[in-house]
Amino acid sequence: MLELDKVSKISNGETHINDVSLRLESGSLNVLLGPTLSGKTSLMRIMAGLDRPTHGRVLSDGKDVTGLAVQKRNVAMVYQQFINYPAMTVYENIASPLRISGADKATIEREVDRAAELLRLAPYLQRTPLNLSGGQQQRTALARAIVKKAGLVLLDEPLANLDYKLREELRAELPKIFSESGAIFVYATTEPSEALLLGGDTATLSEGRITQFGPTVDVFRDPVNLVTAQTFSDPPMNLLPMEKKQGNFVKQGVKDIPVPASLSHLADGPCTLGFRSHNLSPIAGPGTTPLSAEVMVTEITGSESYVHLIHEDQRWVMLTKGIHDIDAGEIMDVHLDTAHLLVFDRDGRTVRAQQSGA
Amino acid sequence: MARIDLDHIRHAYMANPSRDEDYALREVHHSWDDGGAYALLGPSGCGKTTLLNIISGLLTPSEGKILFDGNDVTGLQPEERNIAQVFQFPVVYDTMTVADNLAFPLRNRGMAEAEVQARVAEVLEMIDLVDIAGRKARGLTADLKQKISLGRGLVRADVNAILFDEPLTVIDPHMKWQLRSQLKLLHRRFGHTMVYVTHDQTEALTFADKVVVMYGGEIVQIGTPQELFERPSHTFVGYFIGSPGMNVLPVALDGARAQLGQQTIALPGAASLPDGKRTELGIRPEFVQLGTTGMPVSVRMVEDIGRHKIVRAMIEGHELAIVLDEDLSVPADPHVTFDPAGINIYADDWRVKLGG
Numbered sequence: 001m002l003e004l005d006k007v008s009k010i011s012n013g014e015t016h017i018n019d020v021s022l023r024l025e026s027g028s029l030n031v032l033l034g035p036t037l038s039g040k041t042s043l044m045r046i047m048a049g050l051d052r053p054t055h056g057r058v059l060s061d062g063k064d065v066t067g068l069a070v071q072k073r074n075v076a077m078v079y080q081q082f083i084n085y086p087a088m089t090v091y092e093n094i095a096s097p098l099r100i101s102g103a104d105k106a107t108i109e110r111e112v113d114r115a116a117e118l119l120r121l122a123p124y125l126q127r128t129p130l131n132l133s134g135g136q137q138q139r140t141a142l143a144r145a146i147v148k149k150a151g152l153v154l155l156d157e158p159l160a161n162l163d164y165k166l167r168e169e170l171r172a173e174l175p176k177i178f179s180e181s182g183a184i185f186v187y188a189t190t191e192p193s194e195a196l197l198l199g200g201d202t203a204t205l206s207e208g209r210i211t212q213f214g215p216t217v218d219v220f221r222d223p224v225n226l227v228t229a230q231t232f233s234d235p236p237m238n239l240l241p242m243e244k245k246q247g248n249f250v251k252q253g254v255k256d257i258p259v260p261a262s263l264s265h266l267a268d269g270p271c272t273l274g275f276r277s278h279n280l281s282p283i284a285g286p287g288t289t290p291l292s293a294e295v296m297v298t299e300i301t302g303s304e305s306y307v308h309l310i311h312e313d314q315r316w317v318m319l320t321k322g323i324h325d326i327d328a329g330e331i332m333d334v335h336l337d338t339a340h341l342l343v344f345d346r347d348g349r350t351v352r353a354q355q356s357g358a
Numbered sequence: 359m360a361r362i363d364l365d366h367i368r369h370a371y372m373a374n375p376s377r378d379e380d381y382a383l384r385e386v387h388h389s390w391d392d393g394g395a396y397a398l399l400g401p402s403g404c405g406k407t408t409l410l411n412i413i414s415g416l417l418t419p420s421e422g423k424i425l426f427d428g429n430d431v432t433g434l435q436p437e438e439r440n441i442a443q444v445f446q447f448p449v450v451y452d453t454m455t456v457a458d459n460l461a462f463p464l465r466n467r468g469m470a471e472a473e474v475q476a477r478v479a480e481v482l483e484m485i486d487l488v489d490i491a492g493r494k495a496r497g498l499t500a501d502l503k504q505k506i507s508l509g510r511g512l513v514r515a516d517v518n519a520i521l522f523d524e525p526l527t528v529i530d531p532h533m534k535w536q537l538r539s540q541l542k543l544l545h546r547r548f549g550h551t552m553v554y555v556t557h558d559q560t561e562a563l564t565f566a567d568k569v570v571v572m573y574g575g576e577i578v579q580i581g582t583p584q585e586l587f588e589r590p591s592h593t594f595v596g597y598f599i600g601s602p603g604m605n606v607l608p609v610a611l612d613g614a615r616a617q618l619g620q621q622t623i624a625l626p627g628a629a630s631l632p633d634g635k636r637t638e639l640g641i642r643p644e645f646v647q648l649g650t651t652g653m654p655v656s657v658r659m660v661e662d663i664g665r666h667k668i669v670r671a672m673i674e675g676h677e678l679a680i681v682l683d684e685d686l687s688v689p690a691d692p693h694v695t696f697d698p699a700g701i702n703i704y705a706d707d708w709r710v711k712l713g714g
Contacts, residue, residue, distance in 0.1 A: 302587025
């Protein structure tokens with residue numbers, strides 16, 4: 001188990017990591033999700049022992065390893081920018097951690113072949129990295145991390161420079177490969193969809209803080225606050241500032257939206273409604289509320305359409321099934337499915353549903 | 359703005375190519391419309407960057423010609439082709455202000471200053487950089503710098519084409535939405551011929567009127583996003599477009615019926631094929647209905663990815679992916695049916711037209 005205990009990192013007067021506490025279990029898959037500069041890389045460097053935190057402690061299986069150098073820890077790291085030994089063949093690159101640890105020839109062959117097979121590098125084993133495409137170079141770096149069998153595997157946006165399809169496949173396979181080893185697996189990404197496909201647990205980061213940590217789908221469905229909801233939303237979360245007045249959310253020019261019974265305990269006053277792109281529809285349904293918006297542009301993916309909308313000063317995105325090529329400038333009614341509504345209070349905290357009965 | 363003709367173009371990086379495999383770009387022969395928005399989509403090594411470099415003039419093709427509005431530009435340097443280019447990483451002058459960066463290509467060509475100012479103001483507005491127009495580019499984030507690069511690509515109204523080489527790679531997901539929709543809007547407004555290279559299907563499909571899917575040095579399909587989704591002309595297109603990609607199942611054909619193991623599937627039409635072809639049925643996960651009637655499947659895994667679930671099942675010993683709505687769940691005795699409208703038949707990987 002790896003534990004960060006009230007860790008902060010301040011350099012040149014700037015706070016990169018702000019009071020982070022986190023416990024990562026052995027054999028777990030953990031996603032660090034946040035935009036560029038939210039602190040993902042800084043946090044990983046502290047986990048790896050590449051940087052020492054300004055405050056706080058790092059514990060490995062209960063032992064304080066705060067000052068311990070990276071070489072003394074059993075850590076494998078893969079970066080967005082692929083790093084390989086340029087003079088060695090791909091085979092030797094992958095084999096290098098095994099050679100250092102003194103593995104026998106049969107083990108090296110077996111492990112390298114297995115990793116190469118998994119990452120589709122078998123045809124390139126005798127080439128040097130510079131004669132490979134970027135994607136193949138990154139797969140070499142990943143293969144090396146796999147054979148190392150480290151207790152802590154840190155992957156910093158490892159697929160960002162890879163083909164989309166290869167990413168889709170590696171995303172599905174990587175957790176399986178690493179989980180077999182019982183290692184703690186930490187994966188940093190800027191992309192919500194990547195976090196959802198990886199599963200496991202997700203920590204959302206914003207400005208050096210962890211805003212929420214829990215099972216990935218739970219963090220996605222039930223964000224504790226607006227920042228988490230925005231971090232974990234792609235397309236961006238649609239927002240609508242309103243005021244709660246008794247049984248309704250009200251706003252000038254917008255039809256009243258009934259407050260769901262489970263949220264009736266919310267005090268009257270300003271609040272923000274949040275809803276995802278697929279909770280808006282061009283068609284009315286049971287429990288929907290119409291909202292007027294201007295169409296900016298429509299993007300068609302083949303099976304679905306993303307309609308970019310403007311509602312007063314808010315930009316919204318509506319995701320709808322089928323092909324809808326709506327002209328820019330058109331004012332249309334979009335229908336909000338209020339069953340999946342998120343409501344944030346004036347401090348940006350999610351208003352929790354009150355359990356009825358129990 | 360110009361029509362682009364790619365006239366029997368082939369390219370090999372090696373000397374004396376003899377076999378098809380020696381070519382990084384095999385025979386490309388197409389005409390692209392003036393004012394069209396094209397995306398070149400494919401995995402790394404598919405030839406899309408080679409093709410872009412041939413269009414921009416960074417590379418002279420081994421064979422064939424390239425024409426802009428009927429004029430042969432094959433031998434012309436990039437700067438002689440009157441094109442604008444936006445690259446993967448921002449190219450900006452750090453010591454210049456944001457506005458001067460945008461003005462640079464115009465002043466370079468001796469445009470009158472009043473006109474420069476008007477044009478720059480318009481572009482600043484479009485890409486939402488008015489607030490920082492007077493700031494030096496130094497110290498701006500990669501996002502903002504790339505926006506400047508995009509703006510500079512768009513600032514000249516008279517270019518033959520604007521070429522984009524994976525321009526959103528360094529951009530955070532939230533900003534991608536904004537920039538992509540702005541590009542699309544600009545294309546609608548000004549009608550530039552745009553060619554956009556990417557390996558990201560969402561970018562390609564949402565940006566382009568026509569997506570050019572490349573695989574192994576060949577163009578395997580040019581089509582609208584809808585065509586690529588509904589009628590992939592090659593199994594690679596079915597696999598590469600869509601997430602997860604199309605299910606491709608080996609079948610034996612008998613007129614308007616396909617035999618998948620013990621299961622018989624009615625086809626929307628009959629296939630007539632010569633013997634000896636490898637035949638497969640393609641069905642996208644979105645066209646597979648999970649219920650209690652139809653063909654039995656065993657469910658291996660359900661991935662909850664937020665707005666829907668992906669069910670990983672087995673049918674007659676083959677993997678089958680199914681997309682299931684957020685609020686639905688897997689029945690106790692799962693069966694599937696295939697929506698006939700979503701069925702495509704392939705022979706040796708190429709789509710076969712089905713007869714009435």
